[in-house]
Amino acid sequence: MNKAERIKRMKVPAVDPALAHRLPPGQVLTERFPILHEGEEPVYDLNTWTLRVFGEVEEEKIFTYDQIMALPQTKMVCDIHCVTRWSKFDTEWEGVRFADLLHTLKVKPTARYVMIYGDYDYEANLPLADLMRDDVMLAHAYAGKPLTEKHGWPLRLIVPHRYFWKSVKWVRGIQFMTEDRPGFWERNGFHNEADPFLEQRFSGEELPIPEDEWMKKEFD
Numbered sequence: 001m002n003k004a005e006r007i008k009r010m011k012v013p014a015v016d017p018a019l020a021h022r023l024p025p026g027q028v029l030t031e032r033f034p035i036l037h038e039g040e041e042p043v044y045d046l047n048t049w050t051l052r053v054f055g056e057v058e059e060e061k062i063f064t065y066d067q068i069m070a071l072p073q074t075k076m077v078c079d080i081h082c083v084t085r086w087s088k089f090d091t092e093w094e095g096v097r098f099a100d101l102l103h104t105l106k107v108k109p110t111a112r113y114v115m116i117y118g119d120y121d122y123e124a125n126l127p128l129a130d131l132m133r134d135d136v137m138l139a140h141a142y143a144g145k146p147l148t149e150k151h152g153w154p155l156r157l158i159v160p161h162r163y164f165w166k167s168v169k170w171v172r173g174i175q176f177m178t179e180d181r182p183g184f185w186e187r188n189g190f191h192n193e194a195d196p197f198l199e200q201r202f203s204g205e206e207l208p209i210p211e212d213e214w215m216k217k218e219f220d
C-alpha cells in the first residue's frame with residue numbers, strides 16, 4: 001500500500017474546522033486512547049508504593065500514596081499530543097498540580113531543571129518553569145475513574161503543552177537539578193523541548209516513524 005492509500009484507510013474523525021487550531025501540525029485526531037510505553041507494566045502494592053523527591057531540595061522527601069491523596073486535588077480537561085502523530089482532545093484528569101506538590105517542599109533556588117523518573121527505567125526532563133504551569137499535574141484518575149494500569153496507575157505526570165512522551169507514567173521519582181540532562185527519548189533522537197505546536201519532534205534528522213505506527217498499538 002502506498003502512503004496515500006494508507007492514510008485514506010485510517011479511520012480517524014475529521015477535524016471540526018472550529019477546533020482545527022487545537023490540532024498541532026502533522027497530527028491526526030483520535031477518539032480512542034492508544035497505549036504506548038517501553039518495556040513491562042509495573043505491578044504495585046499501594047502500601048509500599050512511594051514517590052521520592054530529591055536533588056536540589058533542602059530535605060529529601062518520600063511520599064506515600066495516602067500523602068499524595070491528602071494534597072489539594074484538581075480536575076482538568078486538556079488535549080494531548082503524541083509524537084507518533086495521534087492527538088486526543090478533551091481528556092479529563094484528576095490529581096495533584098505539580099505546583100501544589102512543590103509548595104510542600106523546600107526547593108533550592110538553584111533548581112532550574114527536573115528529571116521525572118518512571119518505572120521501569122524511564123525518565124523525561126523538563127525545565128522547572130514548564131512544570132509550574134496550572135495545567136501540569138500528577139494524575140491518579142482519568143475520565144472519572146482511577147487510572148488503568150496501562151495508562152500509568154497509580155500516578156502519572158500530565159504535561160499537555162509538550163509531546164506526550166514527557167508525560168511519564170508510573171512516576172516514582174522527581175529530581176530537581178541545577179543543569180539540564182536529557183531523558184530517555186531525549187537521548188534517543190527526540191527533541192529536548194518537544195513543543196507540538198512548533199513540531200519539535202526530533203533533535204537531529206527525522207526518525208523513521210511510520211505514519212500509522214500508533215494505529216498498530218493497543219487502545220482503550
Ligand SMILES: Nc1nc2c(c(=O)[nH]1)N[C@H]1C(S)=C(S)[C@@H](COP(=O)(O)O)O[C@H]1N2
Pocket residue numbers: 033034035036037038039082083118119120122150151152164165166167168169170171
Ligand atoms: N514510565 C513510562 N512512561 C511513559 C512511557 C514509557 O515508556 N514509560 N512512554 C511515554 C510515551 S512515548 C507516551 S506517548 C505516553 C503514552 O501514554 P498512554 O499509554 O497513556 O497513551 O506515555 C509516556 N510515558
Ligand SMILES: [Mo]
Pocket residue numbers: 036082083084164165
Ligand atoms: Mo509517545
